[in-house]
Amino acid sequence: MKLMIAGALVLITLSTAAMAEGDAKAGKKVFNKCKACHTVKEGKNKVGPTLFRIVGARAAQVDGFKYSDALLDAELTWNVETLKAFLTKPKELVPGNKMSFAGLKKEQQIDDLIAYLVAESEE
Template sequence: MNFKLTSLASAVVLAMMATGAAAEGDAKKGAKVYKKCKACHDVKKEKNKVGPHLVNIMGRTAGTIEGFKYSKVMAESGIVWDEANLDAFLTKPKKFMKGTKMSFPGLKKEKQRQDLIAYFKSLQSDG
């Protein structure tokens, strides 16, 4: 009986590890997904387009890029962009944040969202 319990516990731990690994995105694939975003957002230069630039998006408070006119709901949200918030926002922006000006319908595929987030993370600079 003890052996069965240990085996079950090991199986659960392995399953949890596999799930965590699956949730990790591929930055290279994310660069391809980003092509859907680049008409409105820049990730290389701190230059706003139709949407705000996404330079160092991870860990940044939403609605805080100086010189960009955000929707009131975005500017007052206080949301800090992390993996969970970005994933929820990228799934369906207008559902996540009612009143956002972002017209993009979202990314239905979880893998694409995870890849895009991995891409954003790969572009982070320390300064």
């Protein structure tokens, strides 16, 4: 299991590097837009589920969080591509989900934010 996770992270890291590389430091600031509803701490849910180790995780797997049926049924794994799609237009990737967030418009912000989430997921 550990090996699989390590493998997945390597792949994620590689694909992040291949894309117009995001800056995790800048991404931490972009995460301020998410902080009203999310933390990156283990077990700490707010209005939204914790995003602790979200990259590489299956969607809707956080214990003790009441997800919408839409996200529960989505059968998604969060990687650079799915996160990018979700954060651009949450309602388009998962219609009917209950995250009240319109989406980020600037590609650089999204790349930076995902770099931050990847870095957090590697710790």
